[in-house]
Amino acid sequence: MVAQLVRLKLTLLVNTFRRSVWQTVGLVVASLYALGLVTTIVVAAVATGAYDPAAAGLVLTLGGALAVLGWWLIPVFLFGVDATLDPHRFVTFAIPRRTLLTGLALAACISVPGIATVLAALGSSLAWWRAPAVLPIALLSAALGVATCVVGSRAVTTALAPLLESRRYREVLAIVALAAVVLVGPAISSVMQALGVAEKEVDGSSVTVTVGGGEGLVRAAEQLAGIVAWTPFGAAWSLPATLYDGDRAAFAGRLAVALASLALLWLVWDRALARSLVTPAGGGRGSEARGLGWFGRFPATPLGAVAARCTTYWLRDPRYSGSLAIVPLLPIVLYVSGGASGVPIVLIVGPVVAWVLGFAVSNDVAYDYTAFALHVSTSTDGRTDRWGRALPVLLFGVPLVVLLVALSVVLTGRPDMLPALLGLSLGTLPLSLGVASAISSRFLYPVPKPGESPLKQPQGAAVATMVAQLLALLITAGLSVPAVGLTIWSVATGNIALGWAVLLVGPAVGIATLLVGIRIGARTYDRRAPELLQQVLSFP
Amino acid sequence: MARTGLVPGTDDRVGGHRYVGAMTAQAGPPPSGTRTSEPQGAPAAPPPDLGAALSLRGLWKRFGEKIAVKGMSLDVPAGSFYGLVGPNGAGKTTTLSMATGLLRPDFGTVHVRGTDLWQRPDEAKRGLGVLPDGVRLFDRLTGTQLITYAGLLRGMDRDTVASRTADLLRAFDLTKDANTYVVDYSAGMTKKIALASALIHAPGTLVLDEPFEAVDPVSAANIREILADYVASGGTVVVSSHVMDLVQRMCDHVAIIAEGQVLAAGTIDEVRGEQSLEDRFVDLVGGRSTGEGLGWLRSSSASS
Known part of the structure; x- marks a missing residue:
């Protein structure tokens, strides 16, 4: 035996x-x-x-x-x-x-x-x-x-x-x-x-x-x-x-x-x-929530419904809420690791969190897994789907990022950096979201399924994941050049006026990317929604 | 049993077209070349029935080496309660996925009350309620939230969604679990909440893939009653199942499919003739073994 x-x-x-x-x-x-x-x-x-x-x-x-x-x-x-x-x-x-x-x-x-x-x-x-x-x-x-x-x-x-x-x-x-x-x-x-x-x-x-x-x-x-x-x-x-x-x-x-x-x-x-x-597996009483939750707070439209659903998931699904839970730890991590060398690394916390939050929707359909069938059978259009996923991130991302930038500036005693960092962060959030929205209706890769540990890497995901993420990273990096360049220039020369320029240029490029990215993503989505569903259905 | 207040869309032709034979399989060579409505060389199927609730013509689907659906043509008359039966792997789920816009066919057309589903999906899907098999739900929502989500995605207004959600929860006996997260539902409850989400927009045609799987007998009786009411008031229901007895009792039409083709289709009586549906099914599909050679299984010889 x-x-x-x-x-x-x-x-x-x-x-x-x-x-x-x-x-x-x-x-x-x-x-x-x-x-x-x-x-x-x-x-x-x-x-x-x-x-x-x-x-x-x-x-x-x-x-x-x-x-x-x-x-x-x-x-x-x-x-x-x-x-x-x-x-x-x-x-x-x-x-x-x-x-x-x-x-x-x-x-x-x-x-x-x-x-x-x-x-x-x-x-x-x-x-x-x-x-x-x-x-x-x-x-x-x-x-x-x-x-x-x-x-x-x-x-x-x-x-x-x-x-x-x-x-x-x-x-x-x-x-x-x-x-x-x-x-x-x-x-x-x-x-x-x-x-x-x-x-x-x-x-x-x-x-x-x-x-x-x-x-x-x-x-x-x-x-x-x-x-x-x-x-x-x-x-x-x-x-x-x-x-x-x-x-x-x-x-x-x-x-x-x-x-x-x-x-x-x-x-x-x-x-x-x-x-x-x-003792057979299973059993136990489930948790409850009263009423409509976020569905009662967002407008009663398809777009509002998708946004409400995504907000609920950001808060209730550990695969999303895990990454939110890390955000408060990041300033600590960066502060500690910067402490020794004397370089105020913590200053990058705003832009980094902005980038991570935006990038989080880059594989949203795979996170839905086969529940995505509801979007296909209700013929939810690309614009609704893409904006519905992006909106919640913008809604809680903007205040979060502003708070983090303020915190990092106070921690390091560099109020002169405020405009540049705000511009960079508020630009990176929509920029990253825009790129993710465009990419995610084209490339899907396996992620932990609903209910699985967010740390679990599905087998076979490695290469496909890397290609899709690398592509998104390259595009994001390329589009970030103006804002990042101006920020570095401002820091190098100590020119505060340049910092104010970042506050204009960053969000401008970011919002433009968001609009174009969602447009591209929506068009691809409208063409490929059933194929996206079949792709998540085929995940091991 | 509370009526759900769901009056299906536009239909008024209860028990409309009934015809047999014409929709038996159009077997042809495997598809090749450009996308057409019919693989080359196959005998031409009759044009789609624009009055039918669902009209499939020459559907083909290949997965890698395996051809799952081979030239499926089928008409579901408006106002019928249509059963789709077949052994495991017959292509039921693939067919229903193509018929509801979840899976793009390699060839062939789907018409929902005269609207080409794959050409004008938005319009066609408005009249369809779908319960797919083997997909999950957005289970981090509560029962109420999930039905509401489905309703709002269909573009309905808040008040209608709210009142119908309450009706549906009551009809499916889920009111006391309305605030529980769907992830904590049992398999049967999950099936019921999925069915409720498919009904919220009062579609003219319901396509249900294995709706009774894992559902307890009381709930199943409830669901059957809801569906029968719905058909009586002019709606069309297509269910797939491999429980013949259920189909024979519940449906008025049936199609027997195997290996991606229609073996027989029509009203229940036309298909089964003098036999029971189950016997007719076994005759058509074949492959039944006699159970000989298990003599040792009899308890009288258990001593050996």
């Missing part, structure tokens, strides 16, 4: 190669990427192990802990990423739970990330090739580590399944994850800065930030590894290094932690699976 489950997973993996060209390309690229990563890790581990086993032990412990963390947390946020062996599908077969558990655990290793983890773990334990006594323990600890990854991952997702099946929690989680992804960069850079600053003060010399940071980083890493090695995340991975150091007591303790946590995870998974097998 265990072998059958593993074979089933292998078959499923092989079958992805047959589904479509794009999926095959995606899988091949992912496999090559993973192979490259594994090779790099193994080579680096073996090389480091040759001249500095202590450093290798340190890196392996921390890297392994990071892998465990990734295995545990990523599936929670990217829910439904790997549902090929959803335990619910085995409910009707009378499979003993122990067998099912073992089979699912082994089968979980058969996927691109699974195989990569196994190879990387086993390969990097070769770092101990200079110490033959440690090597067997290293291989064993690698196996233990991988088991912690896989069983932990299953335990977490299965235990949280009741939570993850509730739409509301999924949506909140997705937005939290999106925010976390955005904040990771600045968080790391500020930690590095803090370490670098601390180092500089200790040394009292004028070492550069990177060198100082490097020294401080090693010390911090040692401390961190010391702690992590006693947690379920790092215990298994730290075993060979502990043995190498000859610390018997610590070895026994960490082995106990590793084994105990694996046993506990297995138990949690077992219990959660037992519960989920007798």
